[in-house]
Amino acid sequence: MSNVRIGVIGAGNMGADHVTTLHRHVSGAEVTLVADVDKERAALVAGFVPGARATDDAYALIADPDVDAVVIASHDTTHADLCVAALRAAKPVLCEKPLAPTLDECVRVVREERQVGGGLISLGFMRRFDPAYVELKSAVGAGSCGAPLLVHCTSRGVSSAPGCTDELSVTGSAIHEFDTVPWLLDSPVTEVSWHAGRSTSAMAGLHDPQLMLLRTADGTLTTVEVFLNAGYGYDIRCEVAGEHGTLALTNPARLVSDSARARLTGYPADWRPRFADAYRLELQAWTDAVAAGQPSPLADAYDGLVASAVAEAVIASMKDGGRTVPVQVPEV
Amino acid sequence: MSNVRIGVIGAGNMGADHVTTLHRHVSGAEVTLVADVDKERAALVAGFVPGARATDDAYALIADPDVDAVVIASHDTTHADLCVAALRAAKPVLCEKPLAPTLDECVRVVREERQVGGGLISLGFMRRFDPAYVELKSAVGAGSCGAPLLVHCTSRGVSSAPGCTDELSVTGSAIHEFDTVPWLLDSPVTEVSWHAGRSTSAMAGLHDPQLMLLRTADGTLTTVEVFLNAGYGYDIRCEVAGEHGTLALTNPARLVSDSARARLTGYPADWRPRFADAYRLELQAWTDAVAAGQPSPLADAYDGLVASAVAEAVIASMKDGGRTVPVQVPEV
Amino acid sequence: MSNVRIGVIGAGNMGADHVTTLHRHVSGAEVTLVADVDKERAALVAGFVPGARATDDAYALIADPDVDAVVIASHDTTHADLCVAALRAAKPVLCEKPLAPTLDECVRVVREERQVGGGLISLGFMRRFDPAYVELKSAVGAGSCGAPLLVHCTSRGVSSAPGCTDELSVTGSAIHEFDTVPWLLDSPVTEVSWHAGRSTSAMAGLHDPQLMLLRTADGTLTTVEVFLNAGYGYDIRCEVAGEHGTLALTNPARLVSDSARARLTGYPADWRPRFADAYRLELQAWTDAVAAGQPSPLADAYDGLVASAVAEAVIASMKDGGRTVPVQVPEV
Amino acid sequence: MSNVRIGVIGAGNMGADHVTTLHRHVSGAEVTLVADVDKERAALVAGFVPGARATDDAYALIADPDVDAVVIASHDTTHADLCVAALRAAKPVLCEKPLAPTLDECVRVVREERQVGGGLISLGFMRRFDPAYVELKSAVGAGSCGAPLLVHCTSRGVSSAPGCTDELSVTGSAIHEFDTVPWLLDSPVTEVSWHAGRSTSAMAGLHDPQLMLLRTADGTLTTVEVFLNAGYGYDIRCEVAGEHGTLALTNPARLVSDSARARLTGYPADWRPRFADAYRLELQAWTDAVAAGQPSPLADAYDGLVASAVAEAVIASMKDGGRTVPVQVPEV
Structure with a gap:
């Protein structure tokens, strides 16, 4: 069986990691072309x-006959246009999250994809392939803790990137939880609120930590703590408390x-280090699906649109004193 | 040195535990008299x-010449009157929480105590003597995690008592956190909100778990989860996330x-089992203070009033759709 | 009920801790007299x-009419004579381990005690009152792990006392395990061997760590690691591996x-900090037994003799290339 | 770059796992041929x-032009002959441990390999690729715990295979530790002793658990517990206690x-589940080396010979009352 020939757009940290x-x-993947604006x-x-x-021409990469499938890891603002170009070239895409920085652009991509028949775009919500999250979802689904009642998510990092803002904390970090929680619970987020207290002095002007409450359609309440400048380390936690017990991720130190x-x-x-396996397994699953001509098991463009809609509602709450805001997913 | 002769009012589980x-x-304590309506x-x-x-007469116990100091562990509704009687008899009191079921009664007790000069009433917020909480407070105070930014409190039990209501979850269980959090942070709770999602089916009509957000005067945001029917066990957690790291209680299993x-x-x-040491050390500290004629190191009547004021604000939020409600402590 | 009036011999660290x-x-204890050669x-x-x-006269303390019972926490070499004096005064004794530095002296004390009818001497193997060890013994006895097959004991400290020798590591530290293991398993130690590999450079001339193998009459094999200069902390571990599972002490950090x-x-x-509760509960149990005129639930003089016999066998193995040596408990 | 075409000999559990x-x-591997006596x-x-x-002909597989490299996962007794055949065909081999059941056969393979120039045979001591063991070795090497003084290895399983014997516990299970310990410490095992106490009733006639003491040339003492019928689960532990601290594997549950x-x-x-990653990374490293014509980073035939020499010494101790036995590695 011949290898899937992959073109990777974006040669920053994320793109370089994907190439490696x-x-x-x-297994079965071959990187044939790498594009970056910095040649x-x-x-x-x-x-x-x-x-x-x-190459420095992402569109040439998409069109290249040696490229069977495209990984998009370039700047967020380029995602929508590149996805559309790949769709028009009928090539499978793995686009890093977010699908696009604005909801309108997300809608455009989803609509464009539907016109060509769907199924071409996969979204890089890699936690869906993290073995710990996979075990957690499986155990929740098997009823190990009974019906979920509360979920507590914690997402802490050492320090925020330069130029980070309150909105970017939501669209860049919390967005993982906006995809993970409904995936775990098999129930969409319906309303949200945003809260912050005393902030770290590590970065002036930033509300950090932030605390968000999510309600899913099944009624479950979720707390999401995002603390980008936690200082001590990169630390991702998730606990599901159910009718009969709890399930939580362990600290994965070896x-x-x-x-x-x-x-x-x-x-x-x-x-x-925390998500190396998740990325590897995600790329393997995507490569296998492309090779077999099967539907991708990754998150899809619509999942990306939905996560962005949750982010938009959280930001609306942020700007309105922590009010509870319903999530509105645009019709597509 | 002669022993402190103690009368215990209330011979239910809590009173019997205190006697034992x-x-x-x-050291230095001697139980001389036990009162209960059920003789x-x-x-x-x-x-x-x-x-x-x-005896079946609590007031006779208070007046008894063989009683130097009084422990009140009878029904919540009797606390205020018994405290007042002990104050008038000028005998030191250790009253189980809450000081009284209503804020008005708390005010009455605090005022009455001030008239007799203060310092006679201690309140049974025993977590202040739990070695783990004491270490936590000490480490927070020593700056081990930097300035506290977020606190996460979890209070789970196997099953709620018969007749439990949403309000009783707050006044009977969450009230421990309403005392613990400001004691830990050395900063009073200024505003609160109450939230609930899907509830356990263990007890119809009860919102369980409940989630509360507290803001203290220092700006710190605290989450309080109370989940009375968690089923799996009695589980008390507390994590303080600060500028430079975190501090949390461990699971105390041996x-x-x-x-x-x-x-x-x-x-x-x-x-x-979880708080046996806390109760022992609280009773020892109280006995030592009574014996020495020194001020009690326990929570006092005003602390009880303040915790009840927080509870009242939480219940106001509960009845008003989760609105953020300021805590108003009555003037006394 | 009047308090038990206790005289404490030895005002070093251990004696001072006992007084406090x-x-x-x-409850029910009153320290009336303290003796030390350093007045x-x-x-x-x-x-x-x-x-x-x-007082500086330990014998005067034993004879003092204000002393109902005696705690011996003076130098090991004084234990036997002081025990004998207390026996002759018919006063209950709590003697710190070891009962005596030599097996001959242990025999002398046990014989002397039998002459006066027995039951007066308790030995300070405080681990028998440590709540974690008590839970462990109870779980083993309840069959929680099935029949014990292997026991792993680890005893590590920050640094050894000045003047420590290979023999003192055994008689001063490992001796706790020589009492704990047969108490846990309800089976005496029958043969032992001693091993050492590369030693810490912290103390020249000392074999540290040491590894001992104990075999009990039930056939169970036990490993005992004693590492006095482990450096990182005081760390006591014990795991029992049985037919159906294991039981072990947790790290007790709060x-x-x-x-x-x-x-x-x-x-x-x-x-x-590790054994504060064990000492408190041991002293409480001893005080209660003395007050009630009941048999002491502590280890007794014969247990001390047996532990010393195990230590002697270990030292014989140490001096004979790690040979397996049977434990010989003298007839008394 | 074309894939390495691999033939797998043995289609039992291990072989099937390797194929998958x-x-x-x-990446870069292609299974072209599978051999088993059961076609x-x-x-x-x-x-x-x-x-x-x-095919049912392992030798035909080795000779097949579509096979660039050979994995041997057939019965232990076939390893030596198959290795020799592959050596003569000048094809790289990954042979599952042990290299051969007897030391004589190991010697024969190593000598044969040296004649063809060396470097063709890799041995499946996969722990050398387990991320946790790799981190442990790296931390030990970096001096994180100071000079190693004691190592404690524990190897427990749910139940032993039918027909298991005391010797097979050593050559089939403990042999992993015989490779791991000198690899971790960078020091060969020089002498050993074997011990057993009370055995599980799970399998009559088997000494289980077994306890072995290993001494490496650097003086470090190692305990190896092998307990095949531990019942509760598959549980591999390793702790290195050094001059300044310890390093140990965590429980890898997610x-x-x-x-x-x-x-x-x-x-x-x-x-x-425990070693899935180790096998994957081992196979990747081997495939990469074969593809690049580079020396394999896996254990080699001589490592296999050495581990078998340790096993032989342990079995000699087993048969001689636990006597300390020097390890004698044959000259090759």
Whole structure:
């Protein structure tokens, strides 16, 4: 069986990681082309893979006959146009989240996809492939904790990126939870509210931590804490409390050590070690589906639209004193 | 040094536990009299202590010359009148929480105490003596996690008492957090909101779990989950997330076992094993203070009034769709 | 009921701790006299308790009419003579471990006690009162892990005392396990071997860590690691692996914190925080038994003799290349 | 770059797992041929991979022009002959442990390999690729715990295979530790002793658990517990205690749940979930080395010989009352 030939758009950290993972750890994938507006950067990353070429023209990559499928890991603002171009070229796409920065653009992509028959766009909500989240969803679905009543999500990082804003905390970080929670519960988010208290002094002007309450259609209440400048480490938690018990992710550290009056387990500095397996398995599942001509098991464009609609409602609450705001998903 | 002679009012579970703890584990304490409206019950519990007498008249107990100090563990509705009687008899009191079921009665007790000079009433917020909470407060105060930004409190039990209501979940259970959080942070609760989602089917008509948000004067946001019918066990958690790290209570189980494809630690069925030490140390501290004629290090009547004011605000939010409600502590 | 009037011999760390615990945390106990060869030290420690007196004459303390019962916490070499004196005065004794530094002296004390009818001497193997060990024994006895097959004991400290030797590691530290293991399993130790590998550079000339294998009459094999200069903290572990599962002590830390890329729980610097409750409950149980004229539930003089016999066999193995050595308990 | 075409000998559990892993999760690998004495079984497993063929002739597989490299996962007794055949065909081999059941056969394979120039045989000590063991070795090497002084290894399973013997516990299970420990410490095992106490009633005639002591050339003492019928789960532990602290593997469970008075994390029923990543990364590393014509980073034939020499010494101790036995690695 011949390999799926993949073009990767965007040679920043995320794109470079995808190139490396596809090349070194994904069966049946072959990176043939890398595009970046910075052509040197594209060449550098293409250099990871013997035989891969580089370009500064993402549209040429999409059109290239050596590219069977496209990974989009370029700037958020380019996602919608590139997705549309790939759709028109009838090539499968794995687009990093978000689908687009605005709801209107998300709608445009979803509509465009429906016109060509659907199923071409996959969205990089990689937690759906994280073995721990997969086990959690499976256990929840098997009724291990009874009907879910409360979910507590915590998303902490060492420090926020320069230029981070309250809105970007929502659209860039909390958006993972906006996809994860309804996926876990199999129930869409229907209303939200946004709250913040005392903020870290690490970044002036930023509300950090933020606390969001989500209500899903099944009635379950979810708390989402996003704390970008938590300082101590990258730490993702999720607990589902149900009628008969709870289920939660463990701290995934592999070593415990005793030293200087303490027993300790480490935290990673960022998301890479935590979600390396999730990205690998997501890329494998996508490659397998493309190779087999089967529907992708990843999140799709509509999931991306829905998550953005939740984000929009959260931001509306943020701007209106923490009021409870209904989630409105546009008709497509 | 002669022992402090203690009369215990109320021979239910809580009163009987206090009698046993005072008799068997508190240095310098001697239970001399036990009162209960059910005189047989009073006699049974008095029988735990060689030489102790029983009565069905709580006021006679307060007046008894063999009673130096009074523990009130009778029904909540009796607390205020008994406290006032003890104040008039100038005898130190350890009153179980709440000080009284209504804010008006709390005000009456606090005012009455001020008239006699103050300092006679201690309130049984025993978590202030729990070694884990004490360590937590000490570490927070020492700046171990930096300035607190978020606090997450979880209070879960196996099942709610018969007749439990949404209001009783607040005044009977969450009230511990209303005292603990400002004590931990050294900052009073200024506003609150109340939320609930899907409820357990364990008790019809009850909102359980409940989720409350508290804001303290220092700006810190606190989440309080009270889940009375969590089923799996009695489980009290508290995490303080600060500028530089977090601090949290551990699961206090003493054993871990491996069995049937699982590693497990146990949960108690109720609060007794979890807070046995807290009650012992609280009673010891109170006895020591009474013996020495020193001010009690326990929570006082005003702390009880303040906690009840928070509870009243939470209930106002509950009845008004989860609106944010300011805490109003009556002038006394 | 009048208090038990207790004389404490030895005003070093251990004696001072006992005085404080008896005075502040034990119901029904009253420290009336403190003896130490350093009279100033005795006076200092007696000063913790209003009304207590000091002496530099341990024998005068034993004879004092204000002393109902005696705690011996003086140098190990004094234990046997003081025990005998107390026996002759017919006063109950709580003697710190070891009963005596040599097996011959242990035999002398046990014989002397039998002559006066037995039951007067209790030995300070306080782990028998540690709530975690008590739970462990209870769970083992209840068959929670099936028949015990292997036991792993670990005893680590920050640093060894000056002048520590290989033999003192055994008679001073490992001796706790020599009592704990047969108590846990309800089966005596029948043979032992001693092993050591690479040693810490913390103390020249000391074999540290040491590893001992114990076999009990029920066939169970036990590993005992004693590592006095482990550096990182005071850390006591015990795991029982049985036919159907395991049971082990947890790390008793009360707080967990996140900081600087790590999640951590603390270790104490020495045995005091770890076994404070064990000492308190041991002293309470002993005081209660003395007050009631009942048999003491503590380890007795014969248990002390047996533990010393195990230690002697271990030291014989140490001096003979790790050979397996049978435990020989002298006839008394 | 063209894929490495791999033939897998042995279509039992292990072989089938390797076929699946190579096909679905290893980049650059292509399974072309599967051999098993049971040809139907071979066909079944070959059927996992589109285009793969089946045979009942392992030697034909080795000779097949569509096979670039060979995985040997057939019965232990076939390993030596198959390795030699592959060596003569100059094809790289990944042989499951043990290299051979007897030391003489191991010697024969190593000598044969040296004649053809070396480097063709890799041995399936997959723990060297387990991310947790890799982190542990890296941390030990970085001096995180100071010089290692003691190592404690525990290897427990649910139940032993039918026909298991004391010797097979050593050559089939403990042998992993015989490779892991010197790899971790970078120091060979020089002497050993074997011990057993009370055995499980799960399998008559088997000494289970077994306890082994290993001494490495650096002086470090290691305890190895192998308990095949531990019942509760598959549980692999390793702790290194050093001069300044300890390092240990964590329990790798991904979920924690609260249920029925307990907090629990699961154990797998066998080694597959625990070491799935180790096998995948081992196969990837081997495939990459074969593809690049580079030396394999896996354990080699000589490592297999050495581990078998340790096993032989342990069995000698077993048969001689637990005597300490030096490890003698044959000259090759």
